[in-house]
Amino acid sequence: MLTAQFLLLGAVLFCIGVYGVLARKNAVMVLMSIELILNSVNLNLLAFSVRHGSVDGNTFALYVIAIAAAEVGVGLAMVLLIYRNRRTIALDDLSEMKG
Amino acid sequence: MLAADLLVAQNIGFGIIALLMIVGALRVVTVNNVVHAALWLVVVLSGAAAQYLLLSAEFVAITQVLVYVGAVMVLFLFGTMLTRARIGAENDLNNKNWKIAIPVSLLMLGVMSYVIIDGFQDEKLIENPGEMTQVPVQVISDDIFGPYLLPFWALSFVLLVAVIGAIVLARKD
Numbered sequence: 001m002l003t004a005q006f007l008l009l010g011a012v013l014f015c016i017g018v019y020g021v022l023a024r025k026n027a028v029m030v031l032m033s034i035e036l037i038l039n040s041v042n043l044n045l046l047a048f049s050v051r052h053g054s055v056d057g058n059t060f061a062l063y064v065i066a067i068a069a070a071e072v073g074v075g076l077a078m079v080l081l082i083y084r085n086r087r088t089i090a091l092d093d094l095s096e097m098k099g
Numbered sequence: 100m101l102a103a104d105l106l107v108a109q110n111i112g113f114g115i116i117a118l119l120m121i122v123g124a125l126r127v128v129t130v131n132n133v134v135h136a137a138l139w140l141v142v143v144l145s146g147a148a149a150q151y152l153l154l155s156a157e158f159v160a161i162t163q164v165l166v167y168v169g170a171v172m173v174l175f176l177f178g179t180m181l182t183r184a185r186i187g188a189e190n191d192l193n194n195k196n197w198k199i200a201i202p203v204s205l206l207m208l209g210v211m212s213y214v215i216i217d218g219f220q221d222e223k224l225i226e227n228p229g230e231m232t233q234v235p236v237q238v239i240s241d242d243i244f245g246p247y248l249l250p251f252w253a254l255s256f257v258l259l260v261a262v263i264g265a266i267v268l269a270r271k272d
Binding site for chain 1: 109121127128133136147151156166170177189192193197204207212215216224242251254257258261264266
């Protein structure tokens, strides 16, 4: 197994996730794309953990998973609040804070 | 890379799972049905768990299945159910400037691939794949509750704040 193959898979998933964040209008879909990005980072952390023969990468990956779970919980609560107030979760319509 | 290297079982497994993950990820960002996107995301997350097993990180793989495929996916499906009147295909999931995102992400992919291939070339992840052993959970816990105890506390606090914040945000009154 090469180091580059895991890193390249991570890069491909990361870029697909960035595309999803930029292109999607539905807030739930944007959150799913963010999950893709976080997973690609985890893949990199574990690959480097094996490469350096250290367990730190596993620890960081576990922390990233925990943070991602917290992020999804708060994010979906916010989406729910936006939906309740405006009956839509299209991100294009949320422009109050635009300068 | 020699042809013999390509036939190592780990590489074959990696290739199949990587292909599944990339197809799944592309479907997540292109499909026009939120529930289908969530189910494709399950494919990607399970594939990631399988890759973690290939990287001999079984504890992280199990956590991935428990937290992502179990909990986060249920949250996504609940979020979809609670924010949409109908569960079905929708035509307006992309915003109006979505075409710009294609060159942006392709440019990022090009730069990152160039850097990775240039930086690592054909360096082996581990010299002797037979020597790769599973990371014992004891070592991980020693790491978490030893040098990384402070981030662990911070993480616990973040989770607490997230739980309280989610309840406060979603409460009806």
